[in-house]
Every structure is written in structure tokens, then in C-alpha cells.
Amino acid sequence: MGGDFGPCVTVPASLQALASNPRLHLLLVGDPDAISPFLAKGEPLLLQRLQVVPADRVIASDARPSQAIRASRGTSMRIALELVQQGLAEACVSAGNTGALMGLANLLIKPLAGIERPALMTVLPNRQRGRTVVLDLGANVECSSAMLVQFALMGAVMAEAVLGIAQPRVALLNIGEEESKGLENIRSAAAILKVMPTINYIGYLEGNDLLTGKTDVMVCDGFVGNVTLKTMEGVVREFLSLLKTSSAGGQQAWWLKIVSRWLQKKLARQLGHLNPDQYNGACLLGLRGTVVKSHGAANQNAFAIAIEQAVQAVQRQIPDNIAARLETVLTQE
Amino acid sequence: MGGDFGPCVTVPASLQALASNPRLHLLLVGDPDAISPFLAKGEPLLLQRLQVVPADRVIASDARPSQAIRASRGTSMRIALELVQQGLAEACVSAGNTGALMGLANLLIKPLAGIERPALMTVLPNRQRGRTVVLDLGANVECSSAMLVQFALMGAVMAEAVLGIAQPRVALLNIGEEESKGLENIRSAAAILKVMPTINYIGYLEGNDLLTGKTDVMVCDGFVGNVTLKTMEGVVREFLSLLKTSSAGGQQAWWLKIVSRWLQKKLARQLGHLNPDQYNGACLLGLRGTVVKSHGAANQNAFAIAIEQAVQAVQRQIPDNIAARLETVLTQE
Numbered sequence: 001m002g003g004d005f006g007p008c009v010t011v012p013a014s015l016q017a018l019a020s021n022p023r024l025h026l027l028l029v030g031d032p033d034a035i036s037p038f039l040a041k042g043e044p045l046l047l048q049r050l051q052v053v054p055a056d057r058v059i060a061s062d063a064r065p066s067q068a069i070r071a072s073r074g075t076s077m078r079i080a081l082e083l084v085q086q087g088l089a090e091a092c093v094s095a096g097n098t099g100a101l102m103g104l105a106n107l108l109i110k111p112l113a114g115i116e117r118p119a120l121m122t123v124l125p126n127r128q129r130g131r132t133v134v135l136d137l138g139a140n141v142e143c144s145s146a147m148l149v150q151f152a153l154m155g156a157v158m159a160e161a162v163l164g165i166a167q168p169r170v171a172l173l174n175i176g177e178e179e180s181k182g183l184e185n186i187r188s189a190a191a192i193l194k195v196m197p198t199i200n201y202i203g204y205l206e207g208n209d210l211l212t213g214k215t216d217v218m219v220c221d222g223f224v225g226n227v228t229l230k231t232m233e234g235v236v237r238e239f240l241s242l243l244k245t246s247s248a249g250g251q252q253a254w255w256l257k258i259v260s261r262w263l264q265k266k267l268a269r270q271l272g273h274l275n276p277d278q279y280n281g282a283c284l285l286g287l288r289g290t291v292v293k294s295h296g297a298a299n300q301n302a303f304a305i306a307i308e309q310a311v312q313a314v315q316r317q318i319p320d321n322i323a324a325r326l327e328t329v330l331t332q333e
Numbered sequence: 334m335g336g337d338f339g340p341c342v343t344v345p346a347s348l349q350a351l352a353s354n355p356r357l358h359l360l361l362v363g364d365p366d367a368i369s370p371f372l373a374k375g376e377p378l379l380l381q382r383l384q385v386v387p388a389d390r391v392i393a394s395d396a397r398p399s400q401a402i403r404a405s406r407g408t409s410m411r412i413a414l415e416l417v418q419q420g421l422a423e424a425c426v427s428a429g430n431t432g433a434l435m436g437l438a439n440l441l442i443k444p445l446a447g448i449e450r451p452a453l454m455t456v457l458p459n460r461q462r463g464r465t466v467v468l469d470l471g472a473n474v475e476c477s478s479a480m481l482v483q484f485a486l487m488g489a490v491m492a493e494a495v496l497g498i499a500q501p502r503v504a505l506l507n508i509g510e511e512e513s514k515g516l517e518n519i520r521s522a523a524a525i526l527k528v529m530p531t532i533n534y535i536g537y538l539e540g541n542d543l544l545t546g547k548t549d550v551m552v553c554d555g556f557v558g559n560v561t562l563k564t565m566e567g568v569v570r571e572f573l574s575l576l577k578t579s580s581a582g583g584q585q586a587w588w589l590k591i592v593s594r595w596l597q598k599k600l601a602r603q604l605g606h607l608n609p610d611q612y613n614g615a616c617l618l619g620l621r622g623t624v625v626k627s628h629g630a631a632n633q634n635a636f637a638i639a640i641e642q643a644v645q646a647v648q649r650q651i652p653d654n655i656a657a658r659l660e661t662v663l664t665q666e
């Protein structure tokens with residue numbers, strides 16, 4: 001029940017997710033006194049599928065992860081992850097401190113055999129009305145070539161299991177398409193991926209290809225992934241706000257203003273699939289359970305989308321699928 | 334006379350630049366037979382300020398920079414840089430092989446005292462109708478903290494001299510605003526910048542702040558800068574193309590279609606300042622002369638803008654200004 005806005009966003013979002021998915025059950029971990037006012041308006045039928053698990057402390061959004069983890073006992077984030085660890089919940093969704101969530105998840109839910117470090121993954125819409133799996137988005141600021149290869153494998157499993165793409169194309173994000181380009185770890189990862197039979201590796205792609213649909217999976221280190229995603233969000237928000245404020249000036253006829261406004265709304269809708277709120281929720285891939293990180297500043301709708309992402313990951317058995325794929329690769333070696 | 338399209342873009346762009354700047358003189362280095370057909374249509378008055386310098390070879394856009402540099406004698410790129418080296422030209426503008434241009438420029442025009450490696454810099458428009466200096470955009474895939482500090486100093490000089498901003502704010506691009514975030518070289522650079530009296534260092538900013546105008550100078554390593562800029566370009570082009578194709582469907586009244594098209598044009602104009610063509614041309618900062626790299630795929634207008642960037646850099650005496658600033662810093666140490 002963390003994030004920048006706390007229960008006033010996450011509780012209504014939970015009710016929204018329950019309403020749109022009749023098979024969903026939710027455990028809200030947090031301060032009952034803070035949560036209950038927002039439940040008062042909930043429909044009794046929905047509330048039957050919701051349970052509050054008390055936790056009287058939260059990890060601050062700006063806390064240093066290492067310190068926060070040491071002092072995490074009894075916090076809502078830790079209790080939520082422990083519920084997954086104990087099999088009492090199938091997934092954990094949090095809008096809280098990213099570093100603490102990753103560290104605690106790694107500690108409690110454990111990485112799969114063959115995975116050094118989990119990675120944050122999201123699914124971006126692309127021009128061809130398809131979607132592109134992108135990872136790592138910030139779990140690991142520095143990555144070895146082996147980690148990049150593991151990300152590629154996990155991304156391919158996601159693209160197959162969740163997006164239904166057979167033989168998904170996998171690319172490494174780089175600053176040029178020639179083999180000699182980029183950083184040493186990327187070049188080594190490319191050499192490994194090129195000869196790996198279980199993966200459809202297509203080579204390097206550049207930043208401008210994130211939205212073109214040239215690849216189904218785009219792999220990068222967490223620093224680059226984080227900066228790239230945030231840059232993209234910044235540009236999209238800039239456009240959407242320009243679109244809103246660019247209404248026809250005061251000099252125009254009333255009918256022109258009405259038509260203008262109608263067209264602007266239409267455009268905003270058409271561009272809406274690029275709005276960061278529409279693809280909120282980054283999965284922490286490579287763990288023995290499902291953990292989804294929501295944007296800290298997510299609004300109600302965006303947080304509900306993050307919950308839905310967790311549902312999908314559970315339904316498609318992403319952790320099991322990744323484990324199976326890793327076993328195939330490890331056996332072949 | 335290189336780039337993806339060659340003289341058919343660069344020659345008309347040169348004529349355009351000559352027409353809009355009556356004090357400009359241009360030397361076109363390349364194959365006279367390839368250049369002259371495009372000069373045939375030029376106004377005689379403009380052609381008086383233009384001279385063709387023969388070069389029968391070019392460096393291929395996809396050549397390996399190290400090999401290209403070794404075999405560069407007699408190529409148009411090398412001859413153009415030699416003209417600057419010999420004081421026969423005040424600046425060199427190229428749309429050719431980026432790696433070769435940087436390597437050759439470093440070799441022939443030499444870095445300033447106190448600069449380890451030059452950096453590619455561009456000026457992006459921001460929301461507050463201001464502009465933000467961003468570097469490095471790809472000259473150095475790996476950067477030490479000392480290099481990042483040098484980039485910060487050079488960026489500040491650019492913001493002062495070209496954008497006329499007194500005490501420009503300087504930020505480091507990172508994945509969070511807290512001091513503990515990011516890579517080691519960035520944290521060390523932050524520690525140095527924080528105590529440097531000649532620089533107005535404001536801390537870390539994230540990718541979504543590239544366009545918000547929160548800083549006048551944004552510093553990052555060349556890998557991150559390149560991916561970021563290309564991501565931004567990709568998103569902007571995506572939007573502009575969506576804008577073009579989102580015309581009202583065939584079912585609508587003729588007058589609605591006309592109004593739609595008018596509104597779309599208006600919007601495209603308003604968003605146009607974010608169009609990559611409008612800020613083409615990255616300056617190679619830190620050299621004893623002016624070198625501007627144009628986008629390889631630049632169109633005529635964009636290449637003319639790159640030429641204009643070179644003119645500005647010469648007029649504002651950027652290399653001398655950077656040298657003076659470096660001397661102040663080195664003396665204070």
C-alpha cells in the first residue's frame with residue numbers, strides 16, 4: 001500500500017481490478033486504518049474477494065534499499081512478499097521503493113536456477129499494432145554478458161507465453177547495427193546469442209527501433225533501459241500535453257472550436273496506446289514467483305493495469321515457463 | 334559530401350545555407366563530377382561564395398572507423414578536416430561515418446589542453462521554450478568521471494556562449510535523483526562537480542527531464558546519450574507519422590475532412606520544434622577547431638541547419654571559450 005500516493009490510489013485501483021476480473025482475490029497489506037475509509041464505498045460483493053492483512057509500517061519511497069531491507073521486518077512490502085513466499089498469495093504488486101522491492105524479492109522469493117539476477121521487464125506497444133518486451137528496466141545498473149543472455153531468454157519466454165509469438169525475434173539495444181559497435185558486454189552477449197539454437201536472435205537495434213516493431217524482445221542493461229523508458233515517457237507526456245493545450249485560439253468561430261476539440265480528443269485517443277499509464281507494471285522476471293512493480297506515481301487506472309499484469313503472469317505461469325526454458329538451455333550446453 | 338544520400342542532399346543544402354547567410358563562404362570537398370550537376374541550378378551570386386575542392390574518394394558510412402582512418406588519405410572527409418587544420422576553413426560539416434569523423438578530427442585538429450576526448454553535443458528544444466545542451470551523444474561509449482566533468486564544463490560554455498544563459502544549470506543524467514543512485518563514474522563526477530566553484534551543478538536528473546527545461550546542460554556518457562537521443566527521435570517520428578495518418582475516415586463530410594487536415598497541419602507545426610530535423614547537427618566539442626556531425630539521413634533542410642550550427646560555433650568562438658574556461662579551472666585547482 002505504498003507508492004507516491006498510498007491507499008487513496010491503490011485501494012480504489014484494487015476495487016477496479018476486482019470488478020473487472022471476477023476470479024481475482026486480493027490481499028491488501030497495510031495499515032487497516034488507512035485502508036478502510038477507501039473500502040467503505042466498495043460494493044459488498046467485491047469486498048468478499050478482498051482481505052486486509054495488517055502491517056503498521058511502510059518502507060519509504062526514498063529510503064536507501066540496503067538499509068530499508070535490513071529494517072524491513074513488519075513492513076507492508078515485506079509481508080506481501082512473505083505471503084508469496086509462503087504460497088498464501090500467487091503474486092505481489094507494489095508501487096513502493098524499487099530497490100527495496102527487488103532486493104527483498106530476491107532474498108525471499110529467490111532467483112530461478114541459472115539466473116544470476118532478476119530483471120525488470122515491461123511490454124511496450126509498437127507501430128505494427130504489436131507489442132515489444134523490453135528488459136532490463138533498472139534492476140541491474142551493470143550487467144555481464146551472461147546476464148544479458150539470461151535476460152534475452154526470459155524475454156523470449158515472455159513474448160511466447162504472454163504475447164503468443166512463436167519464435168520471437170530477440171535484439172540487443174546498441175548504438176549501431178554493425179558487429180563492432182557498443183560495449184564489450186553487449187558484443188560478448190551477441191556472440192553467445194548468435195550460436196544459441198533455442199533463441200531467434202536478430203542482432204543489434206538502436207533506440208529509434210523501440211517502437212517500430214522490428215523486434216519482439218529488446219534487451220539492454222538496467223541503466224540504459226531505465227533512462228530509455230523514462231525518456232520515452234517524457235516525450236509522450238510532452239506530446240499529449242501539447243495536444244491538450246494546442247486548442248484553437250480565442251479568435252475562432254464557435255463551431256471551429258468545437259470541431260477542433262473533438263478532433264483533439266480523437267487524436268489523443270489514437271495516440272493513447274503510447275501513454276505510459278496504459279502499460280504500467282514492470283514484472284520482476286527470473287524469480288520463483290510473480291512480483292510486479294508499478295510506477296510510483298501511478299494513478300488508479302494505471303495501478304489496476306499493474307494488478308492485471310500480475311494476473312496474466314500467474315495465469316501464463318511465467319516463472320515455470322522460464323525455469324523450463326533455462327533447463328533446456330542448460331542441458332544443451 | 335558523404336552521408337546516406339550524398340551530393341543530391343548536401344549540395345542543395347549548401348546553396349540554401351549560402352542564400353540565408355550572406356557572409357557565409359563554403360568549400361565543397363568531393364567528386365566535382367558528382368557535385369557539379371547540382372550546382373547547375375544555383376544562382377550565380379551564390380556560386381561566387383562557393384568553391385569545389387576535389388576529392389575522388391569517400392569513407393563508406395559503414396566502414397570500420399579504425400580501418401577507415403588508416404586508409405583516409407585523399408578522402409573528402411580527411412581533406413575537409415585538413416582544410417580546418419591548415420586554417421583554410423573555419424569549420425568542417427559532415428554527414429559521413431561518425432566514428433571516422435571523430436577519430437580523424439581528434440588526430441588532425443587535436444583536443445584542447447585538459448580534454449581527454451571530445452564529445453558530441455546537440456541542443457534540444459524544451460517545454461519552457463528554452464533549449465537544453467546535451468552531451469555526449471556517442472563519441473565515447475565508456476567515460477571516466479573526469480571525462481564527464483570535462484563534458485559538464487564544455488556544455489556550460491556552450492549554454493553560456495550560444496544560448497546566452499548566465500550561470501547555466503548543469504545536471505548529470507541518472508536513474509534516480511538520490512545521491513546513491515547509478516554508476517560509479519557518475520557518482521564520482523557528481524562529487525567533483527558539487528565542489529567546483531565555476532559550475533552551477535544542480536544534481537542528477539532522469540530521462541523524463543530531458544524536455545522539461547529543468548536543466549540547461551545534461552551530461553551523460555556516449556552510449557546512454559546515443560540511445561536516449563535515438564529513442565526520442567523514434568518517439569517523435571512515431572507521433573508525427575500518426576498525426577499524418579490519423580486523418581478523419583472516409584465516412585465524414587467534406588468540410589470535416591478539410592477542417593481535420595487544417596488542424597493536423599497546425600498541430601504538426603506546433604510539435605515541429607521537437608522534430609529531429611529541426612535540431613540536426615551535433616558539435617564535436619573539445620577540439621581546437623569546429624567540427625559538426627550531421628545526421629547521416631539528414632534531408633536538405635536538416636543539413637542546412639547543421640551548416641548553420643557550424644557558423645554559430647565559429648561566431649561564438651566556442652573552442653576559444655572552452656579553452657579559456659578550462660584554463661580557469663586548471664589554475665584554480
